[in-house]
Amino acid sequence: MKHFLLFFIIILFNSCQYFDKKVPSEKDLLQKELKAINWKEVDEFPSVADCDKIESKIMRQQCFFEYMTQLIQFKLSVDTLSMLYPELDTIEVKVTIYPNSRLQFEPLFPKDSVAYDTIKIDSILKARLVGFPKINPAIKRGIPVKTQFILPVILKVE
Template sequence: MRYYYFFLLFTIFNSCQYFEKQVPSEKELLQKELKSINWKEVDEYPSFVDCDKLDEKIQRQQCFFDSLTQLIQEKLQLDTLSALYPELDTIEVKVTVFPNSKMQFEPQFPKDSVAYDTIKIDSILHARLINFPKVNPALKQGIPVKTQFILPVIIKVE
């Protein structure tokens, strides 16, 4: 019987709200969750429809970069860019994939690139780099996000 009273007393103290825990507010929970997210990386990289068939994330990413590089090289080999600038063998292209699946291309030139007519190269690139296949945007926590990366594109193949 003595143990029964002890158990009853123990149950009463634990069931009371003397030991009430502090519940964090909604803003605190939101701030904690936002701090835990790595905003520098995406959960899924942009991809073409053909690359979506691959199972692993790294393979899909590599497929996207390889396919995009190949498409850009094919489009630029049709032009006289290598004839106008024979010393230019590689261009770094800043690719932006927007959440609405649109892509934007901007050539990146070194700061001391006075040897090139950057405006002319830029206009050639904008004229050639159109009509790409549909691209699925990058995803962060299931939401389409804007991504940017610099892609080296070889112009002159020897």
């Protein structure tokens, strides 16, 4: 019993150092966590109902981009854009998906695009790119976030 009591006292005095540690402040923990987050990537990419069934994250992302590109191409294929500008075969469209699932489209033109009436093309895009199905926004740490990406849209298929 003496050995047990002696052993217990030695353990008790040595373990006091573990109770004396300083707890980091809330601000320090917050700053450490914010630095650890990769703000350039999302946990889940935007998606549509057709692509939600796919298990693989990469395949779901690819499905979404292909779906959006095909839908934009279809909506623009019935337009006079290719007739007005026959030399314009591909246009890059910056797509913004907001946390509330709202979409915004913005055409991107090369710096030397004086040959195109950018205002007219922009108004045609805004008029045609409406009525999209519900898009689920991207998710970062369980919260819907705004995402932007650029899709090359082929206007002429030959």
